[in-house]
Amino acid sequence: MLQILANAVALGAAYALVALGFVLVVNATGAVNFAQGDMVMAGGFVAVALAGVWPVPGIVLLPLVLAVMVGLGLLLSLVAYFPLRNRPPAAVFISTIAAGIMLQNGANAIFGAEPRTAPALVGGGGVPLGPVSLSAQALAIIAVAAVLIAGQHVLFMHTALGRQLRATAQDREMAEAIGIDSRKMIALTFALAAALAGAAGLLLANSFFVTPADGTSYMLKAYIAVTIGGWGSIAGALAGAMLIALFEVVLPSLPLLIPGLSGWLFSQTAATIILYIVLLAVLFFRPRGLFGEPVLRRA
Numbered sequence: 001m002l003q004i005l006a007n008a009v010a011l012g013a014a015y016a017l018v019a020l021g022f023v024l025v026v027n028a029t030g031a032v033n034f035a036q037g038d039m040v041m042a043g044g045f046v047a048v049a050l051a052g053v054w055p056v057p058g059i060v061l062l063p064l065v066l067a068v069m070v071g072l073g074l075l076l077s078l079v080a081y082f083p084l085r086n087r088p089p090a091a092v093f094i095s096t097i098a099a100g101i102m103l104q105n106g107a108n109a110i111f112g113a114e115p116r117t118a119p120a121l122v123g124g125g126g127v128p129l130g131p132v133s134l135s136a137q138a139l140a141i142i143a144v145a146a147v148l149i150a151g152q153h154v155l156f157m158h159t160a161l162g163r164q165l166r167a168t169a170q171d172r173e174m175a176e177a178i179g180i181d182s183r184k185m186i187a188l189t190f191a192l193a194a195a196l197a198g199a200a201g202l203l204l205a206n207s208f209f210v211t212p213a214d215g216t217s218y219m220l221k222a223y224i225a226v227t228i229g230g231w232g233s234i235a236g237a238l239a240g241a242m243l244i245a246l247f248e249v250v251l252p253s254l255p256l257l258i259p260g261l262s263g264w265l266f267s268q269t270a271a272t273i274i275l276y277i278v279l280l281a282v283l284f285f286r287p288r289g290l291f292g293e294p295v296l297r298r299a
Contacts, residue, residue, distance in 0.1 A: 003134055004253045010138040010203075012245030013145030017200040018218055019225040019237035020149065021193030027169040027232050028189040029085070031092035035076060037219025038100035039194045043069050043201025044210030045107050047118035058121040058202055062144065065202050066195045073194025077187045085186075100215055107212040118205035141203045148199055149238070152192070165189060224275070228282050230289025239290065247275040 018040055025033040046068045050061050080095040121140035156162035167175040168185035176182050200218075201210065221244055228243060229236020251271040282289065 003138075004250060006134050006138045006142070008245045008249035009242070010135075010141040010145075011249055012242035013142050013149075014200045014203045015218075015221055015225060015241035015244055016238045017145055017148060017196040017203075019222045019229075019241045020152065020234060021196035022222040023226055023232060023234055023237045024169075024189050024196075025193045026226070028165070028186050029081060029092065031081075031089040032223075033076075033080075033096045033190070033193065034093050034219060035080065035096040035100035035103065035215075036193065036197055036222055037217065038103040038215030039069065039072065039076075039197035040201040040204070040218040041107060041210060041212065041215040042072060042103055043198025044118055044205035044214070045111055045116070045201075045212075046198060047202040047205055048111065048116045048210065051119045056119070057123060058119045058206065059140065059144070061119065062121075062199065062202060065198050069194045069198030070191040072198075073191035074187055076194065077190035081186070081190065082183065100219070104212045104215060111212070113212060115209035115211050116205070117209050118202055120206045121203070137206065144199070144203065148196060152196070161188075224279055226289070228279060228289060230291035233289065233291040236289050236291030243278070244275060247271045247278075 018036060021039070022033065022036045025031075025036070043065055046065050047058060047061055050064055051058075054061070076096070076099055080099045081092055084091040084095055120137050121144060122136050125136050127134050127136050127139055154162075156166055164175070164180050165185050165188065167178075167180055168182050169189075172182045175185070197218075204210070221241070222237075225240030225244055226233075226237045227240070229238070229240035248268070248271055251274070252266055252268050255266050
């Protein structure tokens, strides 16, 4: 049971990084970055490429992956957002869809369509915990994601740069009136979102592999997470990501935990259907999400 919960939390932590970056861009721009899922895929392939040159554990490659993804996020903001920022929000999400498609086809051209795997964060094996042994990889994913999320919190809440980023997200015109360079802050937000997505790509690519088509799935999960949690809510995005992981990991594993349980209801397909039922229920009974909706304008 503990190992299943650890796997669920590890998966949810990785999804939370994707959803967190998604929310940061929504808050800063008021538009949806549909390339966020493809940034996860790109981060996975960056890890694969780096491991081919330098075969070391994933934890060593993580800073390099973050650096590359920061550059990719800045490029995305320059290509897909700033030329269209004075247009309707729909123009921005269409441009990010186009950017995502270019990332997919670029990855397919460079790496091919077959699944690839990135190195484990800390190698294989387990960590003894009483009578059971938990996967070292799952615990490492949880730890790395927690450090990154905590780092983002410290940056936004306890630094001058974070205050400027929050001011830009809350009221761009007022931020500019007091001397904050909103273009710089938005570009940094895209860079941070891409770095979080890239880290998730590295964390997921060892256990779940990575293919050029994975971005769509991760984008959909990020969208579901922020819809359930509440648009613009960072805490909501994290909660929504954990909920998705619980459905994906725990429900199909119940027959292993409770003797006598079996049948289609405990399959991965059923878990996906139930998740979408929960999503529809949230949209019907609480359309602003479980944690409200600080951002009122969105694509």
